[in-house]
Amino acid sequence: MTPEERSAALGRIADEVRTCTACRLHRGRTRAVPGEGHPDTEVVFVGEGPGQNEDQQGRPFVGAAGGLLEELLGRIGWRRDEVFITNVVKCRPPGNRDPEPDEIAACSGFLRRQLEILDPAVIVTLGRFSLGTFMPGAKISSTHGTVRAVDPATGASSAVALAMYHPAAAFRQANLRDTLVADMANLPQVLLDARAARVAAGDAKDGVEDGATRPMEDGSTESQASAVATPHRPPDAGTDLAGSPGAPAPAALPGPVAETAVVGPGTPGASPDTGGPAVSEGPATDEPTVDRPPQSDPLPESVDLPEPARLPEPEEIEALTEIAAAAADAATPPGERDETDQMTLF
Numbered sequence: 001m002t003p004e005e006r007s008a009a010l011g012r013i014a015d016e017v018r019t020c021t022a023c024r025l026h027r028g029r030t031r032a033v034p035g036e037g038h039p040d041t042e043v044v045f046v047g048e049g050p051g052q053n054e055d056q057q058g059r060p061f062v063g064a065a066g067g068l069l070e071e072l073l074g075r076i077g078w079r080r081d082e083v084f085i086t087n088v089v090k091c092r093p094p095g096n097r098d099p100e101p102d103e104i105a106a107c108s109g110f111l112r113r114q115l116e117i118l119d120p121a122v123i124v125t126l127g128r129f130s131l132g133t134f135m136p137g138a139k140i141s142s143t144h145g146t147v148r149a150v151d152p153a154t155g156a157s158s159a160v161a162l163a164m165y166h167p168a169a170a171f172r173q174a175n176l177r178d179t180l181v182a183d184m185a186n187l188p189q190v191l192l193d194a195r196a197a198r199v200a201a202g203d204a205k206d207g208v209e210d211g212a213t214r215p216m217e218d219g220s221t222e223s224q225a226s227a228v229a230t231p232h233r234p235p236d237a238g239t240d241l242a243g244s245p246g247a248p249a250p251a252a253l254p255g256p257v258a259e260t261a262v263v264g265p266g267t268p269g270a271s272p273d274t275g276g277p278a279v280s281e282g283p284a285t286d287e288p289t290v291d292r293p294p295q296s297d298p299l300p301e302s303v304d305l306p307e308p309a310r311l312p313e314p315e316e317i318e319a320l321t322e323i324a325a326a327a328a329d330a331a332t333p334p335g336e337r338d339e340t341d342q343m344t345l346f
């Protein structure tokens, strides 16, 4: 099947999805979300279901979680238009609740047919409902970052699944951000291995025999294949991040982040796909957060000075020295103070 034939076939499925009434989810949707991406990609991301932003725009992963997904892709040198992105269910569950088993079953035919057309080498599962489709019985906490052969009954005849958390999970549990970075960093090598296995088995997609190039919509053959050939892994700082031994340091992502601090390119202030709290752009540097004392200590309003007619006692000299030091400290610009013994790092 040529890329044009794939694109046309995917378009026909999308048209069916937009008018589908096979399950109760069609009643509450604004727009169905069939999925989108490059018709000749070998990597398909499968999430859970549309969130509020997706429901309004009819596109997958366009909220804050989508911004994080794009950022994670950027870390390995890929763009979202080089892969295909879709969900287990194509219509938004009310209130972003979990999709019901019968809803997943009703919608499974669309996903199966998309995978039959795309014939991916790698399916990246995002979240537990996608994981349950491609790795039945697996738990996301113990399976993320691992790879398993996909049952051809899913529509992917010769593929492996790479399990990952849903990006929105990082908004609820900040340390999962590092886990997502580490798991995504493995994707180029997973694709190389899967592609090599398909070539060895004679299952390579039409026109791709050595994994060297992949035509892009603009006519070029760069980026995806070249990124895979020379994976853009972040530098390994040898840091044990969030319980992921050996995980690469997040060189480009902001450093220590608060629970709701999220970076999503172009989506500051947007809500996560699954309806989580509104998020804001994270800090711009890796500076540790410090518990600083007040920047200026007020001088005492009045001081009992000793009688001028006599020499001061040693205790009085010590008190005067402390008062003079406090006054000097208050007059010193904040950036020039030695506060290292007053900081509380966390």
Ligand code: SF4
Pocket: 017, 020, 021, 022, 023, 024, 025, 026, 032, 089, 090, 091, 103, 106, 107
């Ligand atoms: S979720 Fe899937 S099966 Fe249900 S109405 Fe939407 S497209 Fe149809």
